Amino acid sequence: MFRPMLKYTLPALILLGGLGAQTEVIILSDNVGAEIDEHENRFYRVFPEEKGLVDAQIVRINENKYRILVVKNVDGKITKVRRYIDQGEFDTLKQYVDLQPSFTEEEKIAMYEGMDFLRAEKIVNEIPKPQFVVLKYSGKKKLKGTLFKVDENVLYIQTQTTIEMVSLNNLDKLSYRTAIGEYEYLRPYIYGASGVTGLALARLYNAQRPTLYNDFGIPRNDLIRYTQLFGIVIGLIFSSEVFDAVSTLLTPAETIILSEAEYESQNFK
Numbered sequence: 001m002f003r004p005m006l007k008y009t010l011p012a013l014i015l016l017g018g019l020g021a022q023t024e025v026i027i028l029s030d031n032v033g034a035e036i037d038e039h040e041n042r043f044y045r046v047f048p049e050e051k052g053l054v055d056a057q058i059v060r061i062n063e064n065k066y067r068i069l070v071v072k073n074v075d076g077k078i079t080k081v082r083r084y085i086d087q088g089e090f091d092t093l094k095q096y097v098d099l100q101p102s103f104t105e106e107e108k109i110a111m112y113e114g115m116d117f118l119r120a121e122k123i124v125n126e127i128p129k130p131q132f133v134v135l136k137y138s139g140k141k142k143l144k145g146t147l148f149k150v151d152e153n154v155l156y157i158q159t160q161t162t163i164e165m166v167s168l169n170n171l172d173k174l175s176y177r178t179a180i181g182e183y184e185y186l187r188p189y190i191y192g193a194s195g196v197t198g199l200a201l202a203r204l205y206n207a208q209r210p211t212l213y214n215d216f217g218i219p220r221n222d223l224i225r226y227t228q229l230f231g232i233v234i235g236l237i238f239s240s241e242v243f244d245a246v247s248t249l250l251t252p253a254e255t256i257i258l259s260e261a262e263y264e265s266q267n268f269k
Contacts, residue, residue: 031044031103043103047070052073053070056068116256116257129148132146133175134175136172144245153168173257175254176254177251177252177253183251195236198235202229206228
């Protein structure tokens with residue numbers, strides 16, 4: 001009676017034992033344990049290509065193959081992905097992590113002090129405004145101008161000709177001066193130089209155009225004076241931008257990395 005049951009039970013137990021072995025969670029290193037969380041992944045760079053990693057586990061499939069189970073948070077959405085590595089790749093990864101120092105609380109604090117991109121929204125909103133800034137965004141694009149407002153994570157930049165809007169999500173790096181009033185004594189000189197420059201350009205314009213006469217054959221010197229006045233006004237309009245630019249060149253810039261991709265590029269490539 002028991003032999004037929006044993007006939008089917010024994011293979012089933014063997015199969016279950018095999019399945020259990022296939023789902024064995026492997027400890028990559030004593031430095032990280034059986035589950036690699038986001039902090040350990042940032043410190044040891046176990047899976048640096050997995051952006052938004054929440055945690056990861058390594059499962060042995062057979063003697064020469066491993067499955068990596070990764071949980072990610074991408075734009076607020078939890079996703080799960082699987083990666084596969086062979087024994088050689090596992091051994092290389094294990095050796096790399098084993099050779100790293102222990103991840104202490106002090107190491108954690110030091111690591112996060114340099115990761116400004118994790119506090120990007122807070123940092124951008126706390127920058128004094130108006131403020132002359134230099135932006136790098138969307139990978140390679142650059143923009144210079146005066147940051148005068150941040151609204152719903154959109155930066156409003158006044159350039160010499162237009163108002164540009166840059167989303168915080170696309171911002172890679174931002175440079176600005178920390179001491180606004182240090183070069184205030186230069187403001188009257190820069191404003192004066194801007195007005196003189198406008199006057200010089202207006203005179204150059206007048207010199208290149210033919211002389212205009214009224215109906216009595218008298219030169220229209222009033223138009224010449226009007227053009228010169230117009231040049232001075234235009235020069236003064238842009239004097240504030242010129243002052244911001246000069247102050248930025250003279251003041252050491254504070255550069256903040258505001259994207260993880262830029263942080264990776266600056267520190268690990």
